[in-house]
Structures are given as structure tokens and as C-alpha cells.
Amino acid sequence: MKRSEKFRQANREAKATVLATVAVIAFWWVAGFGLADVDVSYLHTPLWVWGGCLGTWIFAILVTLYLTRCVFVDFDLDDEEDTK
Amino acid sequence: MSSFINLLPVLAFLVLMLGISVYVQKASADDRQKNFAKDYFIGGRTLGGFVLAMTTAATYSSVSTFVGGPGMAWIIGYGWLYMAIVQVVVIFLVLGVFGKKIALIARKIDAVTVIDVLRARYKSNFLANFAAIVIVGFFCATMVAQFVGAAKLFEAVTGYSYLTGLSLFGLIVVFYTTIGGFKGVAITDSFCAIAMILGMCLLFGAMMETGGGFDNIMKHISTNHPDMLEPLSRGKMPMSLYISQWMLVGICTLALPQSVVRGISFKNTQALHRAIVIGTVVIGAMTLVATVIGVLSKGILTGDLASYGGSVDNITPLTIVKSMGPFWAGVTIIGPIAATISTVSSLLLAASSSIIKDVYMNHLASQGKELTNESVRKLSLAATVILGLAVYMIAITPPSVIWIINMFAFGGLQTAFFWVLIFGLFWYKANKNGAIAAMVGGVLVYCGSMAMKIKVLDLHQIVIGIGLSLLFFLIGNSFGETVDDETLEIFFPEKFDK
Numbered sequence: 066m067k068r069s070e071k072f073r074q075a076n077r078e079a080k081a082t083v084l085a086t087v088a089v090i091a092f093w094w095v096a097g098f099g100l101a102d103v104d105v106s107y108l109h110t111p112l113w114v115w116g117g118c119l120g121t122w123i124f125a126i127l128v129t130l131y132l133t134r135c136v137f138v139d140f141d142l143d144d145e146e147d148t149k
Numbered sequence: 150m151s152s153f154i155n156l157l158p159v160l161a162f163l164v165l166m167l168g169i170s171v172y173v174q175k176a177s178a179d180d181r182q183k184n185f186a187k188d189y190f191i192g193g194r195t196l197g198g199f200v201l202a203m204t205t206a207a208t209y210s211s212v213s214t215f216v217g218g219p220g221m222a223w224i225i226g227y228g229w230l231y232m233a234i235v236q237v238v239v240i241f242l243v244l245g246v247f248g249k250k251i252a253l254i255a256r257k258i259d260a261v262t263v264i265d266v267l268r269a270r271y272k273s274n275f276l277a278n279f280a281a282i283v284i285v286g287f288f289c290a291t292m293v294a295q296f297v298g299a300a301k302l303f304e305a306v307t308g309y310s311y312l313t314g315l316s317l318f319g320l321i322v323v324f325y326t327t328i329g330g331f332k333g334v335a336i337t338d339s340f341c342a343i344a345m346i347l348g349m350c351l352l353f354g355a356m357m358e359t360g361g362g363f364d365n366i367m368k369h370i371s372t373n374h375p376d377m378l379e380p381l382s383r384g385k386m387p388m389s390l391y392i393s394q395w396m397l398v399g400i401c402t403l404a405l406p407q408s409v410v411r412g413i414s415f416k417n418t419q420a421l422h423r424a425i426v427i428g429t430v431v432i433g434a435m436t437l438v439a440t441v442i443g444v445l446s447k448g449i450l451t452g453d454l455a456s457y458g459g460s461v462d463n464i465t466p467l468t469i470v471k472s473m474g475p476f477w478a479g480v481t482i483i484g485p486i487a488a489t490i491s492t493v494s495s496l497l498l499a500a501s502s503s504i505i506k507d508v509y510m511n512h513l514a515s516q517g518k519e520l521t522n523e524s525v526r527k528l529s530l531a532a533t534v535i536l537g538l539a540v541y542m543i544a545i546t547p548p549s550v551i552w553i554i555n556m557f558a559f560g561g562l563q564t565a566f567f568w569v570l571i572f573g574l575f576w577y578k579a580n581k582n583g584a585i586a587a588m589v590g591g592v593l594v595y596c597g598s599m600a601m602k603i604k605v606l607d608l609h610q611i612v613i614g615i616g617l618s619l620l621f622f623l624i625g626n627s628f629g630e631t632v633d634d635e636t637l638e639i640f641f642p643e644k645f646d647k
Binding site (some may be wrong): 067068069070071072073075076078079081083084085086089090093097098100101106108109110111113114117118119121122125126128129130132133137138139140141142143144 | 235250255310367422426
């Protein structure tokens with residue numbers, strides 16, 4: 066991969082990371098505030114706690130798995146001979 | 150209460166940290182012979198995924214993750230946990246946005262610090278020196294605050310005096326950071342991260358026994374404190390606080406230099422990808438367990454705050470003492486102490502690298518002088534140990550100004566570096582006038598609004614700092630010229646692709 070292509074890829078990955086952050090914020094909102102009025106509890110703990118706290122953590126892990134498997138690309142960080 | 154048995158676990162852990170650093174120093178002797186600064190300040194860019202994840206997470210989570218945070222959760226309830234969980238984004242955000250780009254650039258220009266990268270990008274010694282002052286000043290205040298928090302906790306749990314605790318882990322962390330360098334810090338951080346999680350799990354288990362199980366404690370809370378089960382906690386947790394925290398401990402942590410520097414340190418892209426996943430698992434687990442402990446301690450400490458000394462910082466130590474015997478209490482406080490020393494070690498090394506590498510060596514270079522590898526070694530070790538000892542001594546009787554600086558530190562660092570790093574790496578038209586305006590103006594406005602308690606829409610001052618810093622950048626930028634093509638080709642080779 067040429068150096069310029071690596072930078073293009075790094076830019077793409079940075080954008081994807083920002084989108085991933087927005088996705089986590091959206092999930093956090095829906096699974097927490099969104100469920101706050103639902104009258105369901107497990108172990109005397111309301112559903113929004115499970116969704117907004119535990120759920121957000123699990124969702125964030127899934128997001129990083131998606132990013133690193135499907136969006137991020139491996140390349141050599143040092144300059145290769147074919148750079149220019 | 151004061152017996153040797155509850156001192157023993159912490160002592161054993163600290164000796165282990167020392168042993169690791171001695172080993173790292175021996176193992177890196179050859180590399181340090183060749184290029185001391187590169188090995189000492191950045192670990193020769195050899196970190197693997199697991200260690201990168203652990204050191205980033207351990208540096209980020211501090212004594213307040215285990216003391217102040219759970220104490221607030223004891224008052225607020227699950228709303229505090231819901232707010233704290235925003236921290237799951239911090240590891241993947243900094244590594245995903247900056248990781249690869251800064252790694253590519255650092256290799257090209259042989260950078261060792263974040264300031265090296267900024268200096269090369271903006272070609273401004275003023276910017277670099279100002280950044281170094283910001284880093285050293287804010288880091289030192291943070292280190293003192295960390296020491297004080299941990300020493301108070303140590304005193305409350307073990308019964309040994311404040312000074313004994315402070316001297317024990319304070320002197321050991323300074324010593325092991327000095328000899329171990331970045332690689333030593335990274336590896337000891339990994340052990341610290343594991344100790345934090347284990348310590349919290351132990352405490353969680355002991356609390357379950359004391360309080361009669363999770364369901365039983367929750368039944369007590371839902372009957373007596375129904376407000377703790379609502380996200381807004383009947384007004385104690387307003388929406389503006391959620392938004393503020395998303396900024397302050399979530400999104401804006403992107404630019405904390407102690408996190409960004411980890412982008413220079415990893416071995417390859419595979420390590421980075423692994424660290425992004427592992428780091429997110431670890432930081433989430435730490436935040437969840439530590440803060441849930443705070444909520445559940447409501448079922449163990451059932452009095453009002455005044456009966457616990459009137460400070461939320463007493464909640465964690467009292468929960469430990471009430472749930473465990475002296476030996477296991479001694480094992481458990483390894484967790485918060487590990488959180489403290491892992492934060493201090495990274496900040497100490499970053500501060501000494503700023504003094505030696507960013508300011509002193511650069512000043513010499515501008516006069517055409519260059520240090521030999523041996524002088525770099527001596528100076529770097531001396532700077533680290535002297536700075537560390539100074540922080541230790543200030544922590545013995547901290548002057549009130551330290552608390553003021555510490556309160557400004559976290560957001561001040563974010564304001565100083567946020568736009569300068571983002572635009573520097575992602576916008577080729579960003580120039581030094583914009584960067585200087587954003588950093589200097591942003592820090593001044595942020596600290597000023599903090600000091601005068603000025604708020605917009607009841608949001609934390611970080612919103613003012615980051616917002617105006619952006620404005621300053623754009624205004625300053627219109628008065629400068631884009632940096633030369635040679636520099637642009639290093640930072641934005643994609644623009645030169647024909």
C-alpha cells in the first residue's frame with residue numbers, strides 16, 4: 066500500500082470511529098432514557114439500568130468488533146520501498 | 150486496626166511493580182544504549198495489543214473512579230452509573246481517530262512525544278513550549294491530587310498514617326517509573342488494570358455477603374430510596390449534567406495528551422485493533438463494577454452522609470472496612486492504589502519528556518548543540534526522579550492552589566489540545582496562528598470561566614472552552630499561511646497523489 070493510500074484509509078477509519086461514537090450515544094439514549102418509563106424490573110433493578118448501563122457497554126464492544134473486523138485495515142506502519 | 154497484615158498485600162504488589170521495572174530496565178539496556186529517548190519515553194514503539202489496551206485504560210481510570218465516583222453513586226443512585234458509562238467510548242475514540250495517523254507520522258519524523266508532532270506540523274516553538282507548560286503544570290497538579298486521594302483512602306482502610314501510605318506508594322511509583330521508562334510504565338499499568346478489576350470483584354463479592362445478596366440490597370434501595378432508580382434521580386441528576394459529562398469525560402478526552410501519546414507507542418496495526426476491543430471491554434468493566442459498588446453500598450451504609458464524616462470520599466473506604474476483614478481489605482485497596490500509581494506513572498513520564506525532550510533538547514538544537522546519548526540518559530532519569538519527588542513532597546501538605554489547578558487540569562488539557570490535534574492531523578489548511586489562538590485563548594477562556602463560575606445553559610465550562618477555542622482557531626487561521634509543501638507531504642500525502 067502506498068503511503069498516501071494508508072493516509073486515506075486512516076481518514077476513513079477516523080470518520081468511522083466518529084460515526085461509531087454517535088451510534089453509541091444514540092444507543093445509550095434509547096436504551097436508558099427511552100426505557101426509563103417502562104415498568105419492568107429484574108432483580109429489583111429497572112429495565113433502563115440494564116439497557117442503558119450494561120447494554121451500552123455490550124453495544125460498545127460489538128461496535129469495536131465491527132470496526133476492527135469490517136472497517137479497519139491492516140498495513141505496515143513503516144515506509145515501504147514502493148512509497149514513491 | 151493498624152496491623153501489619155493489611156499492609157502486606159499492598160507492599161507485595163508494589164514490590165512486584167518494582168521488580169517488573171528493574172527487569173524492563175535490564176532487558177532494554179541494549180535499546181537504550183542506541184537511542185535512549187526513543188526507548189525511555191515511548192518504549193521503542195513495540196507495544197502489543199493487550200499492553201496498549203491496559204495501559205491506556207489504566208492511565209485513564211484514576212483514584213476517583215474508585216473513590217469519588219462510587220461515593221457520588223451512593224447519593225445519586227443508578228443515574229450516576231448511567232452517566233459514568235459514557236466512558237466506554239474513550240478508548241476506541243482516541244485510538245480509532247488518532248492511532249494510525251499519529252503512528253504513521255511519528256515514524257516518519259521520528260517523534261517521541263505529542264509535542265514533537267505538533268512542532269513538526271505547525272512549525273512553532275512558541276506553540277510547543279506553551280503546550281509543554283500546560284502539560285507539566287496540569288499533570289503535576291493532577292498527580293498531587295491522585296496521591297492525596299489514595300493516601301487518604303489508605304489511611305481510612307489500613308489505619309496507617311497518611312504519610313506512611315503516601316511515602317510507601319508515592320516513593321515506589323516515582324522510583325519504578327524512573328527506572329522502567331515507558332515500557333515499564335506500560336507493563337506495570339497492565340498489572341494495575343488487572344488488580345483494579347480483581348480488587349473491585351472481591352469487594353463486590355464481600356458486599357453481597359454482608360448485604361444479603363444483590364436482590365436483597367436492591368429491594369432495600371427500591372423501598373427506601375426509589376429516587377436512586379430513576380435516571381434523573383428526582384432532580385439530583387439534571388439533563389445538563391449528562392450532556393456536560395458526555396463532553397468532559399467522553400468526547401473531549403479524545404485529545405488528552407497522555408492518551409494520544411499511546412498512539413506513538415504501538416507495534417503494528419494488529420496491536421491497535423486488538424487494543425481497541427480489549428480496551429473497551431476493560432474500561433467498561435472497571436466503570437460498571439466500581440460504580441455499581443457505589444450504588445449497592447447504600448444497602449451497607451444505611452445512615453446519612455453526616456454520619457459518615459460528611460464527605461462522599463469516605464463511602465468507599467467505609468464500605469471496604471464494613472464488608473471485609475483486615476487482610477482482604479488490604480488486598481482490595483490494591484485496586485484503587487493501582488489506579489493511582491498507573492495514572493501517576495504515565496503523567497510523570499509524559500511531564501519529564503516534555504521538559505527534557507520538548508523544551509531542553511529542542512532549545513539546545515536551536516543553538517546547534519546536540520546531547521550525547523549518555524547525557525540524554527542522565528538528564529531524563531534526573532528529570533523524572535526530581536519531578537516525582539517534588540510531587541511527593543507537595544502531596545505531604547498540599548497548598549490550596551493545587552486544588553484549584555487540579556480542578557482546571559482535566560478540561561484545561563482537553564481545551565488546549567482538542568482542535569490543535571484534530572485540525573493539525575485532519576485539515577491541511579490549519580496553520581500556526583490558528584493553533585496558537587486556539588490553545589492559548591482556549592485555556593485562558595476555560596480557566597477564566599471556571600474561576601468565575603460562568604456557565605452557558607447550565608452546562609460545564611468545557612463547553613465554553615471547546616466552543617470558543619474552535620472560534621479562536623478559525624479566526625487565527627485566517628491570518629496565517631498554510632505550512633510549506635514539505636511538511637504537508639508528511640502529514641497529508643494523499644493531497645499530493647496525482
